[in-house]
Amino acid sequence: MNLFKGRNKDRELYGERLPSGQKLTEGWPVLHYGSIPKIETADWKLEIGGLVEEPVTLSWEQLQALPKFTAENDIHCVTTWSKFDNTWDGVAVSEVMKHVTLKPEATAVMLHAYGGYTTNLLLDDFLRPENLIATHHNGEALTREHGWPARLVVPHLYFWKSCKWLRGLQFMDKNQPGFWEMYGYHLRGDPFKEERYS
Numbered sequence: 051m052n053l054f055k056g057r058n059k060d061r062e063l064y065g066e067r068l069p070s071g072q073k074l075t076e077g078w079p080v081l082h083y084g085s086i087p088k089i090e091t092a093d094w095k096l097e098i099g100g101l102v103e104e105p106v107t108l109s110w111e112q113l114q115a116l117p118k119f120t121a122e123n124d125i126h127c128v129t130t131w132s133k134f135d136n137t138w139d140g141v142a143v144s145e146v147m148k149h150v151t152l153k154p155e156a157t158a159v160m161l162h163a164y165g166g167y168t169t170n171l172l173l174d175d176f177l178r179p180e181n182l183i184a185t186h187h188n189g190e191a192l193t194r195e196h197g198w199p200a201r202l203v204v205p206h207l208y209f210w211k212s213c214k215w216l217r218g219l220q221f222m223d224k225n226q227p228g229f230w231e232m233y234g235y236h237l238r239g240d241p242f243k244e245e246r247y248s
């Protein structure tokens with residue numbers, strides 16, 4: 051027990067499930083930089099490019115035609131809130147990746163959002179089987195503020211990596227910093243190692 055700092059009751063209750071420095075929230079805060087882009091599904095596209103053999107663009111209908119995937123997980127925001135027991139529906143990243151062939155030099159990916167946000171991931175972090183492009187949360191369609199029509203969910207890293215309003219995947223040979231990473235957020239962002247800032 052830490053006798054020096056104020057005790058975090060949540061940590062005492064939930065132990066290792068709650069990463070150090072985090073507190074549980076019941077609600078769901080909305081956090082992003084800039085304004086909420088308004089994208090109709092008819093206009094939505096996912097562009098996959100960079101170090102791939104053939105760039106691919108998926109329409110909303112093509113995304114919907116892929117096998118569905120459901121994941122349950124906890125999310126951890128670097129601003130110290132965590133939210134347990136989220137159920138997401140969408141399409142697994144691994145499913146989408148069946149439609150492209152990566153060039154051997156690809157080691158990382160930049161996620162691009164409508165509105166201009168970017169965030170980077172190492173390929174190994176991006177290709178994990180639990181990651182998905184989510185359209186629904188706890189049985190309801192995502193609201194625009196939470197990323198409708200589609201957001202990435204990468205539960206093992208801080209939530210800034212879970213790009214809302216996803217519009218593109220750009221494969222790269224270097225792990226280049228995205229938007230927050232350029233302002234000093236950690237390049238990787240593992241909440242269980244408290245990789246908050248670099």
Ligand SMILES: Nc1nc2c(c(=O)[nH]1)N[C@H]1C(S)=C(S)[C@@H](COP(=O)(O)O)O[C@H]1N2
Pocket residue numbers: 078079080081082083084127128163164165167195196197209210211212213214215
């Ligand atoms: N496109 C986009 N995605 C984003 C962000 C953003 O500013 N723009 N912010 C990130 C951050 S810092 C967090 S904590 C989560 C918040 O997601 P939520 O608003 O659904 O809780 O979205 C992440 N994805």
Ligand SMILES: [Mo]
Pocket residue numbers: 081127128129209210
């Ligand atoms: Mo965040």
